[in-house]
Structure formats: structure tokens, C-alpha cells
Amino acid sequence: MRRLLALPAALLAGTLQAHSLIHTAQPGSAVIVELRYADGSPFSYESTEVYRPAESVPFLAGRTDANGRLAFVPDRSGDWRVRAFSEDGHGGDFTIAATPDGESSAPSAGLGTIAGISLGLSVIFGIFGIWSLFVRRRS
Amino acid sequence: MHIPDGFLSPQTYLPAYALAAGGWVYAARELRRRVDETLLPRLAVLTALAFVLMSVMLPLPGGTSVHASGIGILAVIFGPWLTFAVVSLVLLLQALVLGAGGVTVLPVNALAMGLGGSVAACLGYRLLAPRWERAGLFAAGWLAAVVPAAMVAVVLGLQPAIAHRSDGQPLFFPFGLSVTLPAVLVPHVILGLGEGLLTLLVVSFLRRR
Numbered sequence: 001m002r003r004l005l006a007l008p009a010a011l012l013a014g015t016l017q018a019h020s021l022i023h024t025a026q027p028g029s030a031v032i033v034e035l036r037y038a039d040g041s042p043f044s045y046e047s048t049e050v051y052r053p054a055e056s057v058p059f060l061a062g063r064t065d066a067n068g069r070l071a072f073v074p075d076r077s078g079d080w081r082v083r084a085f086s087e088d089g090h091g092g093d094f095t096i097a098a099t100p101d102g103e104s105s106a107p108s109a110g111l112g113t114i115a116g117i118s119l120g121l122s123v124i125f126g127i128f129g130i131w132s133l134f135v136r137r138r139s
Numbered sequence: 140m141h142i143p144d145g146f147l148s149p150q151t152y153l154p155a156y157a158l159a160a161g162g163w164v165y166a167a168r169e170l171r172r173r174v175d176e177t178l179l180p181r182l183a184v185l186t187a188l189a190f191v192l193m194s195v196m197l198p199l200p201g202g203t204s205v206h207a208s209g210i211g212i213l214a215v216i217f218g219p220w221l222t223f224a225v226v227s228l229v230l231l232l233q234a235l236v237l238g239a240g241g242v243t244v245l246p247v248n249a250l251a252m253g254l255g256g257s258v259a260a261c262l263g264y265r266l267l268a269p270r271w272e273r274a275g276l277f278a279a280g281w282l283a284a285v286v287p288a289a290m291v292a293v294v295l296g297l298q299p300a301i302a303h304r305s306d307g308q309p310l311f312f313p314f315g316l317s318v319t320l321p322a323v324l325v326p327h328v329i330l331g332l333g334e335g336l337l338t339l340l341v342v343s344f345l346r347r348r
Contacts, residue, residue, distance in 0.1 A: 039196035087322035093145020128183030
């Protein structure tokens with residue numbers, strides 16, 4: 001009789017063991033991505049996805065924190081794709097070269113605001129200036 | 140309002156490129172037909188103004204920040220096709236030098252802001268201006284902000300239906316129309332008031348000179 005009762009008890013213990021969640025906290029290297037709007041305010045609490053190199057199923061999905069940051073721990077080297085979306089259509093889709101030891105580098109998204117605006121204005125006035133010369137010569 | 144690269148599926152931006160290309164050809168013909176020594180300096184200055192307005196974020200009380208576009212001003216003064224041409228140039232420059240918007244999404248942004256916004260602005264202005272000039276200018280600016288926002292919200296909101304994995308997971312922008320329409324449109328209905336005021340002030344100032 002005891003053996004008969006011991007069998008289901010052992011199976012139940014195994015089931016409970018499988019459902020338990022063990023947590024650890026350990027020091028390590030992570031890639032921290034900071035997302036900001038053009039005026040410098042953080043891209044807070046918005047949806048993000050991180051993809052392993054050349055994979056189409058997200059490695060990580062979640063939201064940015066209050067400071068507009070997300071972090072992931074790469075388990076292989078390569079170009080990790082990061083996507084971020086807000087409901088009103090802001091966000092980005094870019095890659096970060098990362099390695100498991102936490103080394104990372106991201107291509108810069110354009111020039112800084114002042115340099116970019118200066119260059120853009122130069123191009124606009126350059127195009128219209130050269131065009132004016134042609135129109136004046138023709139007339 | 141600029142849609143960033145990576146948010147739209149090729150099923151969206153490739154047909155948009157074909158549509159915009161036709162518009163660019165027509166706009167180039169219109170520009171060549173109307174170009175003279177007086178048009179070019181005015182067009183250059185207001186294109187530069189639009190580029191700066193679209194690139195500089197203005198902080199508002201409460202932590203948010205906004206930018207104007209100058210599309211209402213361009214539309215009232217030059218009409219929709221010249222506006223489409225120069226706004227496309229502005230958007231291309233913003234994508235290349237500032238990282239705002241993008242090259243794949245350029246036709247969608249250009250069609251929404253440069254053509255949709257300017258056509259709506261011109262219609263609103265022509266409807267009201269004969270009787271109420273100032274109201275017409277204000278409406279032009281407001282429509283130049285709200286109509287592109289509505290177009291952008293629809294294009295973004297259709298992405299989950301247009302491109303998704305077999306399990307239904309969206310491949311590009313993940314939120315549907317029920318989310319994008321209020322999220323994009325409602326702020327622009329209010330922000331459009333500022334664009335309307337800017338259009339009224341700038342066009343009135345230019346006409347006095």
C-alpha cells in the first residue's frame with residue numbers, strides 16, 4: 001500500500017519541480033541601446049525587438065525603460081538588428097555590431113543637427129544658385 | 140510625421156516609388172515651364188525655410204516637442220506640384236544628412252506631405268480665400284499638417300495586414316489602424332493650429348513686401 005501511495009507522490013513532486021523557476025543574478029556584459037527623440041528627450045516605454053544576426057524571430061521583445069534604454073546580452077557575434085516603435089509612428093530600425101563580450105558599435109544616423117542643417121541649406125542654395133545662373137544665361 | 144526606414148513593407152514603398160516617380164516627372168515639367176529669374180530665389184528661400192522648420196524641434200511645456208513644416212506656405216504661394224518637388228528634395232536631404240525619415244520610405248513621405256498636404260492646403264485656401272483671406276491661409280496650414288498625418292496613419296496602420304508572417308506576426312510596423320489613426324491624427328489636429336498660424340503670418344508678411 002505504501003509503495004502504491006509513494007509512486008503518485010513522487011510523480012507529483014517531479015511535476016512541481018518542473019514548474020519552479022530558479023533565478024540568479026550575475027555580473028556580465030550587455031549592450032545598452034539608448035533611444036532619444038531629436039530634441040534629446042528619451043524614447044520611454046516604447047515597443048522594441050532585438051534580432052540575432054540573420055534571424056527573423058525576435059531574440060528579445062519588450063519595451064524601453066523610463067530613460068529610453070534597452071539592453072540585451074549577445075550570445076554570438078555579428079550585426080544585431082534593433083527595432084523600436086511608438087504607436088504614433090516614431091522609432092527606428094538599425095543594426096548594431098555586437099559580440100558576446102559586450103563589444104558593440106552602431107553606425108551613426110546622419111550628421112549632428114547643426115552640421116546636418118548647415119549642409120542641407122548649402123545643398124539647397126547651391127542647387128537653386130546654379131540653376132539661377134543657367135536661367136539667367138538662357139534669358 | 141516622417142515615417143522612418145524599416146517601418147514600411149516593399150509591397151508599400153515600391154508602388155509608392157512608381158506613383159511618386161510619375162509625380163516627380165510632372166512636377167519637373169511644371170517647374171521648367173514656370174521657372175524664371177524671380178521664381179527661383181523665392182522658391183530657394185522658402186525651400187530652405189521648410190528644411191529648417193522640419194529639422195528643428197521646438198520644445199513645448201509639458202515635455203513634448205514639435206516641428207512645423209512650412210508646407211502650407213509653399214502650397215499657397217507656389218501650388219501643389221512645385222511644393223511636391225521641393226518637399227521631396229527637403230525629405231531626401233533630411234534622410235541623407237540628418238537620418239530623419241529614410242530613402243526607402245521617401246516616396247510615401249513625399250506623397251503624403253508634399254502632394255497630399257499641398258493639394259489639401261490649396262483646396263482649403265481656394266475655397267475660403269475669396270471671402271475670408273486670413274481664414275483661407277490658416278486653413279491651408281492646418282490642412283497641410285492634418286491631411287499628411289491622416290495619410291501616414293493609414294499607411295502605417297495597414298502594414299500589419301499587408302506584410303506579416305504565417306503566424307500573423309507583423310513584419311514591419313506592428314500597430315493597426317485602430318491604434319495609428321488616433322495616435323497620429325489627434326496630436327496633428329491640435330499641432331495643425333500652429334502650422335495654420337505660421338502660414339497666416341508668413342504669407343501675410345511676404346505679401347506686404
